[in-house]
Amino acid sequence: MKTRIEVKSLTTGKVITSHEENRRMTAKEIERAKRDCMRNLDPDKVTFPKVTYID
Numbered sequence: 001m002k003t004r005i006e007v008k009s010l011t012t013g014k015v016i017t018s019h020e021e022n023r024r025m026t027a028k029e030i031e032r033a034k035r036d037c038m039r040n041l042d043p044d045k046v047t048f049p050k051v052t053y054i055d
Contacts, residue, residue, distance in 0.1 A: 002054040005030065007037045008047045016046060024053065 003025040006018045019033040034049040 003030070004052045004054060005033050005037055005049050006052070007041065007049050010045055010047060016041065 001024045002020060002022055004018060004020045006015050008014060009016050017037045019037055021029075021033075025033065030051055034051075037049050038046075
């Protein structure tokens with residue numbers, strides 16, 4: 001199971017930054033990774049971090 005967190009651009013729809021782990025992350029780890037993905041990005045120009053679990 002993989003955990004992937006993506007942040008996409010609102011204008012282009014492309015992935016700007018992402019974080020991926022080869023295991024299922026805990027809620028605390030997910031929140032920390034979301035914060036790291038949003039660091040130095042303008043929240044008005046990007047989507048909220050989306051968490052995806054890949055089997």
